[in-house]
Amino acid sequence: MDKLPESGLFGPVRDYLEALGYDVKGEVKNCDITACRDGELIVVELKRGFTLELIYQALDRQRIADGVYVAVPLPKRGYMSPQIQDMQSLCRRLELGLIFVGFTTGGIPQIDVAVHPKEAGRPRKDKKRRLAVLREHAGRMNAANTGGVTRKKILTAYKEQALLAAGILRDCGPLPVSEIKKLGGPENTASIVGRNVLGWFEREAVPDSSRYVYRVGPKGLEALEQYKDLLPPYLHSRGLRP
Numbered sequence: 102m103d104k105l106p107e108s109g110l111f112g113p114v115r116d117y118l119e120a121l122g123y124d125v126k127g128e129v130k131n132c133d134i135t136a137c138r139d140g141e142l143i144v145v146e147l148k149r150g151f152t153l154e155l156i157y158q159a160l161d162r163q164r165i166a167d168g169v170y171v172a173v174p175l176p177k178r179g180y181m182s183p184q185i186q187d188m189q190s191l192c193r194r195l196e197l198g199l200i201f202v203g204f205t206t207g208g209i210p211q212i213d214v215a216v217h218p219k220e221a222g223r224p225r226k227d228k229k230r231r232l233a234v235l236r237e238h239a240g241r242m243n244a245a246n247t248g249g250v251t252r253k254k255i256l257t258a259y260k261e262q263a264l265l266a267a268g269i270l271r272d273c274g275p276l277p278v279s280e281i282k283k284l285g286g287p288e289n290t291a292s293i294v295g296r297n298v299l300g301w302f303e304r305e306a307v308p309d310s311s312r313y314v315y316r317v318g319p320k321g322l323e324a325l326e327q328y329k330d331l332l333p334p335y336l337h338s339r340g341l342r343p
Contacts (some may be wrong), residue, residue, distance in 0.1 A: 110147045110202050113210035114172050117200075118143070130234045132162060134172075137238055142231065145170045145200065151188050159197050165231035168218040170198030175213070179203070185215075192216045256328060259298075262287035264328060266294055267301050267321040275305065275316040299324070 114134060115125045123136035123143065134145035144166040148155040151173050162169045171192065176182035192199040196219035203211045237258050256264075269284045270276060276284075278291045287293065294302045294315045301321030304313045317325075 110172050110174070113202050113212055114145055114147070114200060116210075117212040118145075124238075126238050129237050130230075132234060135234060135238045137235070141168075142166045142235060142238075143168045143170070144234075145172050145198075147172050149174065151184070156191070156195070156197075160195065163196070164227040165234055168198060170200050170214075170218065172200040172202055175201040175203035189216050259293075260324075260328070262289065263293050263299055263301060263321075264325065266290055267317045267325055270294075270302070270315060270317040271322065271325060275314040277307075277312055277314050281315070 111127055111134065115127070118125045118134070118136045121138070123138045125134060125136045127134055129135040132144045133147045136143040136145070142165070144159075144162040146155055146158045146162065146169070148171065151171070155171050155173070159169050159171050173188075176184055189199060193216055197216070198214065198218040199216035201213045201215055203213065205211060239258075266281055266286050269281050269286055273280075273284060278286075278294065281290045281294070282288070294304070297304075299320070301318060301324055302315050303318040304315045306313055
């Protein structure tokens with residue numbers, strides 16, 4: 102299992118948390134996995150090995166989360182490995198949870214939560230960061246990102262919303278903001294196309310009116326192509342092509 106990439110841990114951990122009723126997203130504000138349920142925020146950091154870097158990351162996440170887990174592949178020798186007790190002991194001392202991801206000979210993933218983090222109760226030192234994580238998690242309309250990946254495009258909540266507006270304008274535009282929203286555009290459509298932070302949109306004035314209509318520009322079309330493999334299913338459900 103030492104060759105298993107961090108992204109290979111994501112699916113089994115995600116499935117485990119979803120089975121417990123959590124809403125799970127990957128790569129949210131530098132957290133490999135965020136899981137929310139009834140106002141509770143859980144963060145899981147994934148690594149191919151139990152390293153000092155992993156511990157540093159997990160301790161940092163304690164400043165924003167109600168519980169933090171580290172998830173690593175089960176050592177080759179399983180629970181016969183002499184490292185197991187040391188890993189468990191350290192996580193208990195640091196009030197971190199510990200998840201082992203193992204695989205049967207048939208390749209079926211198995212999750213073992215060896216240590217649960219200490220019950221929430223410590224004062225949160227960074228409420229601003231916590232709120233930013235919760236907002237980004239809630240704003241994601243899908244779980245296209247895989248936690249634990251590196252050097253890969255990350256689809257943020259804002260980009261998801263902008264891609265939806267761009268897809269509507271590509272297939273149906275040019276349109277005013279009100280029509281974009283009627284076709285399923287995000288609530289903040291006016292801000293997205295009006296401010297045009299990403300440079301994806303163009304606008305033109307409606308003759309004899311103070312209104313504008315918008316169309317998707319070359320950068321927006323390029324983004325739709327670039328992110329086509331990550332586009333959320335609701336784009337397709339609205340009849341918008343990938």
